Amino acid sequence: MALLELYHYWVFAILLMIGFYAVIAKLNLIKKLIGLSLFQAAVFLLYISMGKVEGGTAPIFLDTSVEQLYSNPLPQVLILTAIVVGISTLALGLSIVVRIQEEYGTIEEHEIQEIDRQ
Amino acid sequence: MTTVFSIFLLTMLIVTAIAIVRIRDLFATVMLSGIFSLLLAANFFLLDAADVALTEAAVGAGISTVLFLSALAMTTDREKAPSSNRIIALIVVATTTLTMIYASFDQPTFGDPDAPIHQHIAPWYLETTRDAIDIPNVVTAVLASFRGYDTLGEVFVVFTAGIGVLFILGAPSGKPRQTTDFHSEGLRHYLVPRVVGRLLTPFILLFALYVQFHGDYGPGGGFQAGAIFAAAIILYSLLEGEKRALEAIPRSWLIGMTAGGALLYSAVGVAGMLLGGNFLDYSVLAENPVAGQHIGILLIEAGVGITVTGVLLSIFHAFTARDKF
Secondary structure (H helix, E strand, C coil): CCCHHHHHHHHHHHHHHHHHHHHCCEEEEEHHHHHHHHHHHHHHHHHHHCCCCCCCCCCCCCCCCCCEEEEHHHHHHHHHHHHHHHHHHHHHHHHHHHHHHHEEEEEEEHHHHHHHHH | HHHHHHHHHHHHHHHHHHHHHCCCCHHHHHHHHHHHHHHHHHHHHHHCCHHHHHHHHHHHHHHHHHHHHHHHHCCCCECCCCCCCCHHHHHHHHHHHHHHHHHHHCCCCCCCCCCCCCCHHHHHHHHHHHHHHCCCCCCHHHHHHHHHHHHHHHHHHHHHHHHHHHHCCCCCCCCCCCCHHHHHHHCCCCHHHHHHHHHHHHHHHHHHHHHHHCCCCCCHHHHHHHHHHHHHHHHHHHHHHHHHHHHHHCHHHHHHHHHHHHHHHHHHHHHHHHHHCCCCCCHHCCCCHHHHHHHHHHHHHHHHHHHHHHHHHHHHHHHHHCCCC
C-alpha cells in the first residue's frame, strides 16, 4: 500500500519526461507530435490522480439514500474537455506536418534546416 | 487487488511509452499509442473518472490513431535519423524526472481526503448540484452549468482548430483529383471487416445518441458522444469508401454542423440574457429554475456534440481527401 501512495506521481514524472525526450531529441516531426501527446497524457494522469479520494466513487449520484464519498469532479471536467481540445490541436499539428512534407519533401528536422540554408 | 491492478496498469503505461519513443517504425509507434490510450482509459476508470475514461477511449484509441495513420499515408512511415544530442537530452530528462520524484514526497498522499484540492470548491459543487441542478452526474453539471463559460471557450477552440485544418489542407475546394480505389471502394471487397462493420455501425451510432442524451444521468455528454458518432462514420467510410460516407453526410453539412453547434451553445447563453438572466444562466429558461437548468444543459450538450462531430469528421475528410503526391 505504501508503494501506491506516491506511485501515481512518479509515473506522471516519468511519462512526462519520456514525452519531453521525444520532443527535444527526435528529429522526425510526427515522432515529436507523438511525444507531445505523451506529455499531454501525463498531465491528464496527474490531474485525475489528484482528484481521487480513497474509498470514493465516481461523482454520479445513483442512490442518494446511502451516504457516499465521491471523488473530486472538477479535475475530471477540466481533463474531459482538454482531451477533445488536444485531439483538435493534434490534427492542426499533423496538417502542418503534411504541408511541410509537400513543400520540402521530408519531415526530418535536420533535412528541413539543410534545405532552408540553401 | 485493485492496488496490484493499478500498479500493473501504470507500469504498462511506462513500458508502452518507452517502446513508442524507441521504435523507429512509425506505423508500429502509432499502433502502440492506441494501446497507450486504452491503458490510460483503464487507469482513468480505476481513478473514478468514468466520463474521462469514455472520452479517452473514444478519442485517443479511436480517432487520433486514424488521424496519425492518414498523416503517415501522406508522409513516411519510417523515421530516418536517430536522435540528435541524445546525451544532453537524456541528462536533462533524467535530472528533471529525479527532481519531480523528489518533489513528490511533499505531495499529499494519493487518495487523501484532506488534500487541499478537495477542500476549496469541490464540496460546494457536490452539495449545490443536488439542490440547484438536480441531475445525478456532477461532472456534467459542472461542465455544462457551473463552468459553462469554460466549456463554451473549449468548444470555440475545437471549432477554431477544425477551421485551421480546413484552411491548411484546403479540402473543400472542388478541384478534381484522382480517386483511388480506396476512396471509392474502401474495404468493400474484404468480407469479414465488411460484415462486422455493417453490423456494428448502427449500434455505435445508437450508443453515441445514448451517451449524448444520458449524459445527465450517467457517464457521457456532448464531447464523448461527438467523438463516438464521428468514430462510427469514420468506420463506415473506411469500409464503404469515402465517397459513400460523403453521400451520407456531405461536406456542406459538416461545415454547417461545425459552426451550428457552437452557435447553438452561444444562442442558449443569449437567450438567458434576453429572458432577464446572465449570459449562460439557464435558470430563467423555464418557470422552475431547476427545469430551466435541465433544458439549458440538454441544449448546450447538443451544441457541443454537434460541433465535435462536425469538426472531427471535417478533419478526417480533409486528411483523406489529400492524395499522396
